[in-house]
Amino acid sequence: MKKINKVHVMMTIFGIVLIAIGSSICNYGQVGVDPFTAMNIAVSSKLGISFGFYQMLINLVLFLGVLKISKHYIGFGTILNMIAVGFLIELFTSLWSSLFPIAITLPLQVVMLIVGVLIMTLGASLYMRADLGVAPYDAIALIANEKYHKNFAVSRIICDMFCAGVGFFLSGPVGAGTIVFAFFTGPFIRFYDTHVSNPLLAYFDKQGTKKSTM
Numbered sequence: 001m002k003k004i005n006k007v008h009v010m011m012t013i014f015g016i017v018l019i020a021i022g023s024s025i026c027n028y029g030q031v032g033v034d035p036f037t038a039m040n041i042a043v044s045s046k047l048g049i050s051f052g053f054y055q056m057l058i059n060l061v062l063f064l065g066v067l068k069i070s071k072h073y074i075g076f077g078t079i080l081n082m083i084a085v086g087f088l089i090e091l092f093t094s095l096w097s098s099l100f101p102i103a104i105t106l107p108l109q110v111v112m113l114i115v116g117v118l119i120m121t122l123g124a125s126l127y128m129r130a131d132l133g134v135a136p137y138d139a140i141a142l143i144a145n146e147k148y149h150k151n152f153a154v155s156r157i158i159c160d161m162f163c164a165g166v167g168f169f170l171s172g173p174v175g176a177g178t179i180v181f182a183f184f185t186g187p188f189i190r191f192y193d194t195h196v197s198n199p200l201l202a203y204f205d206k207q208g209t210k211k212s213t214m
Contacts, residue, residue, distance in 0.1 A: 075133025
């Protein structure tokens, strides 16, 4: 695991906030949310409990499995993601409703879908590349790639399709956005890894090296 420093911490926090913002934009636009969120919203609705609370519980279950299989994916980012994302999605969705009480037209839905997916996957890339631990759900595809030599993007698509299926069966917020998330989350994260997150880390690491030699 990379050395913990303030850059990694800020990337983790900023990335998790972006994930929640991206998901909430899609949720408010009624275009469907990412598969994991869609499944959790559907199940929590059936159980009659808060989505944020339920997502925290299901993350805890997955956390125990990841902890047993591959502990090095567990860290500050894992705990923050487990606790905060569900509640932040609820908060931001409510915020958009209060700030922008407008009719959601089809053209606007298309824009919100594109923006939501791009923001959410950027956030996922930032917090994962910060290497301070990842969400238990995100760790599934990473573990499949590391231990079983399965392609990360393919593994992520399989996980997302399973969650989307459960969400659809339980009448959750599954829509065009859910399908886009299911097929493009992995590839988009890899794109951001290459063009944003890794260069950003390299830049700050270089700046840190310069300061230490002065």
